[in-house]
Amino acid sequence: MIIHKIKGLHLKGKRNISLANGVQEYLNPKYVYIPLTNGVVAYRSVVAVGDEVLKGQVVALREDRYAHPIHSAISGKVIGIKKMWHESGKMVETLEIENDYQEKVVSTWGQSLDLNLLTKEDIVERVKSCGIVGLGGAGFPTFVKYMVPRKQKLLIVNGVECEPYLSCDSISIRRHIDKLIRGIKYVLKAIGAKKCVIAVKKDKKEVLEVLNKELKKYKQIDIFKVGNYYPAGWERSIVEKVTKKHYMFLPSEIGVIVDNVQTIISVCEAVEENKPLIERMITVSGEGISSPQNFYTKIGVRSRELIVRSGGYLDEEKEGYMIAGGPMTGKTVLDDSLVVSSTLGGIIVLDRKEGLKQPCMGCGKCSLACPAYLVPTEIRKAYEQKDFVALGKLHTMDCVKCGLCSYVCPSRVDITYYVSLAKNDLKNYQSVNNKKGDK
């Protein structure tokens, strides 16, 4: 039973400042830096310093229960392991690869699956070997989603992109509409669903135009327009809006698979060309950038090179924020050697803002704004008392760290930060207690 419908707030979109300057391809960087972690799980490197690698060659392996390979984005030579800024807000180890501009590819590149005799197992295996993860931001390995034993009813393609400034998904839909449609066919085959819905914000007129034109002849693909609010792109929000049902943990419980637009496009490339996940669309935007635009670039490029190619900074003197990801959920890093990782959707440069911070006065705007119907002030209180039982009862795990509570706070309290700390602590506490229970 749903008593509260998921809601959100209208934010100023600011997509147009990056859409206006179009899209640029940047596929031959001198160096790439392949992160050896996704921020949580460390990958094991399988090449040594000094090795020659080919484009698309496996250079690292993720080895937990979601095991999948990581590939080199260029052909060249591994020249070292270097610490670089990562989108998780930390410095992580990366494989530094120097480009030899030979574009030598691995032998498996270009092997298409037999498109007439596609089976579920083939597609899942191909998606796994190409290392495709969710490109919307969570980075959940895509093949795990497709491995669900039950047949699914519906595929939802998430093209909502609710964060301000970001426009890489809109650009991807317009550039790769044919690949998107073919990718949807393969994914439908893989999950055994009959219907597909593409969810797009209703104010993205240019995207809707393209979709309407191209989708005329495909009866099984529908367009679903979602309202112009944040967080409309939240998985739970889309599933609830489209199906009018709710789920506990994963949307596959009610027969729904949600995938990002760019993920579907990569799946299409993987199935047809055996192309691993080495390229993605990324938005470089913000008030601190001369000409904000989108880049189709290699994973492992440093943000400095992209910013130079989009005209550099507007004001070198001013202090600013270099934000990895969107302005609502991203993390700041300390210099512009931020590495483009597979889940990084945007690089935003904003000027530093110094507002007056005051104590919480308890106006309750945060709990009014919360799309998950939490009460952030109570969670903070329970977190400061380290009361984990209360934290569990306050549904802390439902938090999606969307940032709306900090956004609406008139006193500029970093309430999202406290809630995410509480969520992490509660997660640790629960895992420790579960282990105790096992013994």
Add this chain to the structure above:
Amino acid sequence: MAKKFVLEKAPFIRSADEQTLTTSQMMKYLVIALIPIIVFGWLKNGLLPYINQFMNLNTDLIPYLDSSIKVSLLEMLYPLIFVLCGGLFSIGLEGLYFFLFRYYFPNKYTTPKKDWNLKTIYNEVKYSYAVIPGLLLALILPVNTPLYVLFFGCFFANIVFKMLYGGFGRNVFNPALIAYAIITLAFWGVISENGGSLNALEVVTGATPLNNFKNLSEMTYENAVAPYGNLWSFFLGFIPGAIGETSSILIILAFVYLVIKKVITPIIPVFYVGTVFLISTIIMFVNGYGIWYPLLQVLNGGLLFGAVFMATEPVTTPRSPNGKAIYAIFVGIFTMIFRLFGSLPGGVGTAILLVCLFSGIIDRFSAKIRMHRTNYKNALRYLLVLIVVGLLITYIVLRAKV
């Protein structure tokens, strides 16, 4: 040289970036909303009696004016001076507090002694919003209160119940209300002895409507409403009473203004007034009164002022929307209990103070039952609240039956 970057926590765009949605701006809106009420209080308690001695203004709407009362120029301005003094006392006391404990006796955690000046103290007082408790206190005290009593009230409000509790955002009680409660307990005799021509109205009618209401031998329209004109007098505010709490129409306009400016949420005022209206409507049907009875309960005795300016005080009320609703319903119930069966005439302040004590518990309870989807356990908890509310209302109605 490369651009310099700093670390910060997400989100990087805030609604507080626009100046309209910051805490200080919200407090400014609150003071702006009080200005018409202050002006009306001056008009009613000072200007109209002053003009009335020269020309006879007596109309049906304002029956309390009597041209035999002499009002001097100072007494004409007294309501304004009274409210102004409330604000100034608060600012002065809090400025003194900051001067003494942040600068004059500094420790290693505060600003060094050599760094302070008037500007820093001004900023401390400004961002502690010192003026608001004093203003609200002056608005709910009877206008013939001596100034030294008001000063005591401001001391209790700003120093004892605000700064000693940790300053802005950490007080347990609404400072203005707790100071009001202390003053009514300690100085009620002083206030009532200090009558005289300053409060022209109370000389004429002898008692405020709520006092009158309390001591009625028989509850009829003629006894309860007619001595003060009609219900329109209550609605417009031409009745005896404190400066802030008489004019219902201005308070409703202030409420609309504050809701539009997003300073308060309408939940607490609506549920509070709604509960009072509901209970008194039931009593009306049980006892066979006219429709004037619930309207009088709502328009009388500072209920609307309490609902809009006192019960919505953010620090001491629950944070979550459903908690606010539960809080407001209980404030409404206790207001009715104190009004009908209590020994003092007013019930609003006492009820708000009483339920404020429980706002922490209400907050935790309502945060647990507030979630995206519900289950039978949550439904049972809501049901529990409804049963308690229903029982209390039944009790009130049964006891109020004549």
